[in-house]
Amino acid sequence: MNDPMWFDNPAITQQMLPATIETLLMTAWSTGLAVLLGLPLGIWLFTSSTGGIKARPVLYRVLSLIVDITRSIPFIILIIALIPFTRFMVGTALGWQATVVALTVGAIPFYARLVENSLREVAEGKVEAALMMGASNGQVIRQVYVPEALPGLIGAATVTAVTLVSYTAMAGAVGGGGLGALAISYGYQRYQSDTMLACIIVLVLIVAVIQFLGDRLAHLVDHR
Amino acid sequence: MIELRGLRKVFGDTVALEEIDLSVPAGEIHGIVGRSGAGKSTLIRCLTGLDRPTSGSVAINGVDLSDQAGAEMRHARRSIGMVFQHVNLLDSRTALGNVAHPLQIAGVGKAERQSKARELLEFVGLGDRVDNYPSQLSGGQRQRVGIARALAAEPKVLLCDEPTSALDAVTTDQILGLIRSLRDRLGITVLIITHEMSVVREICDSVTLLADGRVARTGKLAEVISEPGSSLAKDLVPLPPVGLDEGDTVIVEVSLAGSDLPRVLGSAQSVGVSADSILAGAVETIEGRQIGRIRFTVPSADKSEELITALEADGIYAEVALK
Numbered sequence A: 001m002n003d004p005m006w007f008d009n010p011a012i013t014q015q016m017l018p019a020t021i022e023t024l025l026m027t028a029w030s031t032g033l034a035v036l037l038g039l040p041l042g043i044w045l046f047t048s049s050t051g052g053i054k055a056r057p058v059l060y061r062v063l064s065l066i067v068d069i070t071r072s073i074p075f076i077i078l079i080i081a082l083i084p085f086t087r088f089m090v091g092t093a094l095g096w097q098a099t100v101v102a103l104t105v106g107a108i109p110f111y112a113r114l115v116e117n118s119l120r121e122v123a124e125g126k127v128e129a130a131l132m133m134g135a136s137n138g139q140v141i142r143q144v145y146v147p148e149a150l151p152g153l154i155g156a157a158t159v160t161a162v163t164l165v166s167y168t169a170m171a172g173a174v175g176g177g178g179l180g181a182l183a184i185s186y187g188y189q190r191y192q193s194d195t196m197l198a199c200i201i202v203l204v205l206i207v208a209v210i211q212f213l214g215d216r217l218a219h220l221v222d223h224r
Numbered sequence B: 001m002i003e004l005r006g007l008r009k010v011f012g013d014t015v016a017l018e019e020i021d022l023s024v025p026a027g028e029i030h031g032i033v034g035r036s037g038a039g040k041s042t043l044i045r046c047l048t049g050l051d052r053p054t055s056g057s058v059a060i061n062g063v064d065l066s067d068q069a070g071a072e073m074r075h076a077r078r079s080i081g082m083v084f085q086h087v088n089l090l091d092s093r094t095a096l097g098n099v100a101h102p103l104q105i106a107g108v109g110k111a112e113r114q115s116k117a118r119e120l121l122e123f124v125g126l127g128d129r130v131d132n133y134p135s136q137l138s139g140g141q142r143q144r145v146g147i148a149r150a151l152a153a154e155p156k157v158l159l160c161d162e163p164t165s166a167l168d169a170v171t172t173d174q175i176l177g178l179i180r181s182l183r184d185r186l187g188i189t190v191l192i193i194t195h196e197m198s199v200v201r202e203i204c205d206s207v208t209l210l211a212d213g214r215v216a217r218t219g220k221l222a223e224v225i226s227e228p229g230s231s232l233a234k235d236l237v238p239l240p241p242v243g244l245d246e247g248d249t250v251i252v253e254v255s256l257a258g259s260d261l262p263r264v265l266g267s268a269q270s271v272g273v274s275a276d277s278i279l280a281g282a283v284e285t286i287e288g289r290q291i292g293r294i295r296f297t298v299p300s301a302d303k304s305e306e307l308i309t310a311l312e313a314d315g316i317y318a319e320v321a322l323k
Helices: A016-048 A057-071 A075-081 A083-090 A095-120 A126-131 A137-174 A179-188 A193-221 B042-048 B068-075 B097-106 B110-123 B139-151 B169-186 B197-202 B221-226 B233-234 B261-270 B299-313
Strands: B001-009 B016-024 B029-033 B055-060 B080-081 B157-159 B190-192 B206-211 B212-221 B250-255 B276-286 B289-298 B316-320
Touching: A016 A057, A016 A095, A016 A137, A016 A179, A016 A193, A016 B016, A057 A095, A075 A083, A083 A095, A083 B169, A095 A137, A095 B157, A126 A137, A126 B080, A137 A179, A137 A193, A137 B097, A179 A193, A193 B080, B001 B042, B001 B197, B001 B261, B016 B042, B016 B212, B029 B042, B029 B169, B029 B197, B042 B055, B080 B139, B097 B139, B110 B139, B139 B169, B157 B169, B169 B190, B169 B197, B190 B197, B197 B233, B206 B221, B206 B233, B212 B221, B212 B233, B221 B233, B221 B276, B221 B289, B233 B261, B233 B289, B250 B299, B261 B289, B299 B316
Parallel strands: B029 B190, B029 B206, B080 B157, B157 B190
Antiparallel strands: B001 B016, B001 B055, B206 B212, B250 B289, B250 B316, B276 B289
């Protein structure tokens, strides 16, 4: 109980900053990769669904099932289940780089579903107008669906990033690094409530900043 | 320019279009009118290849869209300009970007398509609005952008699907004036689908009346509306509904088609029905012809028969209006 507290506590003064940077790196990498890979998957889901511009019901059902299965696995179990794959990808199952693999795998179907829903919001008349101008399916996707749904796609990426912040904390429980690991190993296992509280405050700030930036960006591209 | 032969479209058990024959020569403005569900939308979807006809042919500029697919279909569509009721502009693009879009699809370079789009926006009177987004434009301005966009690929045929239904009367007149000037200046063929009689009255040279998926009437506007008892004429020049509380009096409705007001009045006068007995009337001059209807109220059924006989002897169509 006589441990030094707050700004005398080395867990806070020395480990807080690197842990924050790790959390930010994990969130940035996994959000970036999830958007990069989830966007095409979401477009594929949307175009192959009934009423899509290239409806293929069987393909849609298969894709949909894979997405739903991945999404329904609790994240902490997904990390463990993915350990062999993670070793194959980054050579280790520990540290923030390893966590990015699991975070990305978990976030891709999540973002893809949000993409599918955003694209569904685009008015059919706009698509028909482009088809009437002689647009190909690829042109309709690139020139109508994606730009028209852009505010929604950015909003979806923001939601994904915020979710990933809390997932990084969860990954801390299984050697993932970042603020989650700090909060668990010091705040929980060593009863340092000041470290726990400090981690929570920083996580809340990160989420608030991500949300603010996401909203600003979505607003900037929204001409409706 | 536009040739439909035996067009038939069936959705499941429902026949949407049946035996549609239609021919619109180059440079003509042709109206397609009919109530909701008459098949107007299906017709335009068949014309543009968005729906495939069950049988029959649809030729635009001599190219039959109904037997094309893929890249050929996309290419053929570029020769048709389309104007929509809800305009369907992209919110993510400025007026300029929207007008340039068909050219972008066709693979025209950026500088060229932008200068073309600028020119077209000037043509429709929006030269100072090129950088505005659709949300910054009024309904009428948006439809002008829509028309400029439809013209971008220099189509020979302009299809307009209820282009003014979402606009107020003054804006409607402006848009119709614009469409007429396009025909006069560019010689473009226009097919305009509408349920608004004012549109037909203002700009159509010829007209087709669709009812239950069939052509009920087709021809030059002046001919179609001057047929005695023409239902189109009744819709074009509407009269208020006949009141119920007229007692024993009989109401005789006289069509002005193929006649004119002084002759009708003279005829009525000869059997003792004066202008004082006129209950309601609506007369309009369409393409130099007076069309419209006049309702006389007469005291008895005998008198109404006398009046109708006298009018018909003068070649004027009249009937007893139902109460």
